[in-house]
Amino acid sequence: MFDYGGGMDFQSTLFATAPPPGAGALAPLAPGIERRVLTQGAWIDVRRDWLGALSDDVMEALVHRVPWRAERRQMYERVVDVPRLLHTYGAGEPLPHAALDSARDALSAHYADELGEPFTTAGCCFYRDGADSVAWHGDTIGRGSTHDTMVAIVSVGDPRRLALRPRGGGASIAVTMGHGDLVVMGGSCQRTWEHAVPKVAHAGPRLSVQFRPAGVF
Numbered sequence: 001m002f003d004y005g006g007g008m009d010f011q012s013t014l015f016a017t018a019p020p021p022g023a024g025a026l027a028p029l030a031p032g033i034e035r036r037v038l039t040q041g042a043w044i045d046v047r048r049d050w051l052g053a054l055s056d057d058v059m060e061a062l063v064h065r066v067p068w069r070a071e072r073r074q075m076y077e078r079v080v081d082v083p084r085l086l087h088t089y090g091a092g093e094p095l096p097h098a099a100l101d102s103a104r105d106a107l108s109a110h111y112a113d114e115l116g117e118p119f120t121t122a123g124c125c126f127y128r129d130g131a132d133s134v135a136w137h138g139d140t141i142g143r144g145s146t147h148d149t150m151v152a153i154v155s156v157g158d159p160r161r162l163a164l165r166p167r168g169g170g171a172s173i174a175v176t177m178g179h180g181d182l183v184v185m186g187g188s189c190q191r192t193w194e195h196a197v198p199k200v201a202h203a204g205p206r207l208s209v210q211f212r213p214a215g216v217f
């Protein structure tokens with residue numbers, strides 16, 4: 001079992017103050033969403049501080065309640081550690097904090113017309129420090145390789161950059177994912193663009209929850 005409690009800078013402040021009135025409910029999603037249209041039918045939506053006053057509590061739940069596993073992957077003739085911890089909740093499985101269930105449902109409602117189906121799964125990632133990362137990739141294991149889809153990422157903890165670049169070359173862009181922020185990759189983003197969370201010299205823990213429709217990985 002992992003225990004990251006001791007090393008977390010702002011752990012001590014998590015429950016230091018009573019939550020403000022209304023803090024138990026997730027803020028409405030629509031106000032504050034900003035869309036950035038990329039090339040080839042790809043886009044990203046950013047909603048800063050969506051989790052608001054719930055962010056610390058969600059982080060606490062993710063750190064302690066998710067059954068994190070380290071993944072190892074065959075790479076040429078070596079088996080290497082994947083530099084982050086992972087766990088995926090399948091459709092219908094309760095999530096580690098009620099705000100995450102609310103977030104998934106709010107995302108499904110907000111994007112219903114554009115996506116045409118609900119978000120069902122929740123992939124969780126734990127970047128323990130700046131050395132944890134994910135390399136350039138698209139979420140193309142399922143239908144993302146052939147169809148427009150969406151991957152909605154809720155982030156808590158230290159800010160990290162989500163870098164994006166067009167497949168086949170072109171300038172990359174980056175969006176900083178901060179504590180409580182939502183970033184949605186949509187349209188053709190998974191098949192015409194790639195994304196990564198690059199390593200950085202110094203970072204504290206950051207956790208992300210990626211909501212995806214069924215059959216998208």
Ligand SMILES: O=C(O)CCC(=O)C(=O)O
Nearest residue numbers: 125134139153195197208
């Ligand atoms: O941690 C993130 O925000 C992105 C993770 C990601 O791209 C993935 O797991 O497919």
Ligand SMILES: [Fe+2]
Nearest residue numbers: 137138139195
């Ligand atoms: Fe991804």
